[in-house]
Amino acid sequence: MYNPIKLNPPQILALIFLSLVIIGGLLLKLPIATEKPISWIDSFFIAVSASTVTGLTSIDPGSSFTLFGEIVIMFLIQVGGLGIMSFAVLVVIMMGKRIGIKQRLIMQEALNQPSIGGVIRLVRNLFLFTVSIELIAIFFLCLKWVPEMGFAKGLYYRIFHTIAAYNNAGFALWPDNLARYVGDPTINMVITLLIIVGGLGFTVLVDLWASRKWKNLSLHSKVMIIGTIAVNIVAxxxxxxxxxxxxxxxxxxxxxxxxxxxxxxxxVPRTAGFSTIDIGHMEPATCLLTILLMFVGAGSTSTGGGIKLTTFIVIVAAVVTFLRGKDETVIMKRTIRNTIVLRALAISCISAIFIFLAVMIMSVTEKGSFLQILFEVVSAFGTVGLTMDFTMNLTVVGKIVIIFMMFLGKIGPLTLAFSLAKPADKANIRYPDGELFTG
Known part of the structure; x- marks a missing residue:
């Protein structure tokens, strides 16, 4: 008798995302999408990089792809940043159909929500916020690029880079990325504000819109806002x-x-890989700081990657709690449950293990310094897109490793968080306490 395979929401989400990557890779391999033939590995590398809103490129997108190819990349960025399930739900809503429990569970996983309540409303708000913010950014960028490039090209460039910036994807249509605008106030402010807003997370934006006052914001929103400001200033x-x-x-x-x-x-390391300076010539100390920022990443439910800023803050708060001899982790006069602390530790440890394995493999296969390899791997995992002039020199094995890390960075932390958040069955047996020497 045939037994259908039953998949849980994280597995379904991963398969849907994999389907998006495959479709994108096939479209980018079409002759109509490229100025000259590209390899299959480069086609899928760019598709994964765009779908995971990373921005690492094994070939120059501005000179390698036609207008059709660039539109495919732009579509992959938009869908990858907001979530393919969000688009699917919006289509179903516009058709007047009902959203079932199974679809709501998948949406809960995709948006990293603690419950299925309100996920459909969140999707509607997410779409409205995204369209509004991107339209405002397009208007301000037109003040710079339309006089410079003409109406048609200026409009296209501002749409492409607005979508890339808001979704925290470091794709640019110039070989030097945004280095030509290193001192331009308009480009600097619009692009960075898009990155910051996209990196805060959808739930924070919705909370800000609904609450209007600081005291009414949720703990998550307050921590994200304060943490983002503090990290950006220090960096x-x-x-x-x-x-x-x-x-x-x-x-x-x-x-x-x-x-x-x-x-x-x-x-930009939070996690959009645009650059206005040559990353490959930064000081080693600056590279290490950037690696840390890329590993931490943006906010939960945001378009960015990394272990997430709130995860990092929870771990720091837990360490401070231990050093002060306290029993409970407290942030802004709110006690953080031990399950959240353990989940944060698990996400960080498993992420570090995968990064270690990827660096070890690439240290064997790639011709580059340890710092270049570590920078590239963390950039891929954090879905950042910054590189020390290393991506285009990767071997086939190196490209496969980076593809896996980009995919893991987009899917892994969400799936892991969902799995660890599930309530465990209460055991009928409790084992006696044991002692281990640590430290």
């Missing part, structure tokens, strides 16, 4: 101090341009 100051005399990055710029470049490079 900006650190990058400016470490790079201000480096002739390969900020050292060759004027005073104002140095500030803009340091500010821009402090924002």
């Amino acid at each position: 900006f100051i650190a990058i400016y101090l470490m790079e201000r005399n480096n002739p390969g990055t900020l050292g060759k710029l004027s005073g104002a341009d140095k500030v803009w470049a340091a500010y821009f490079q402090a924002i």
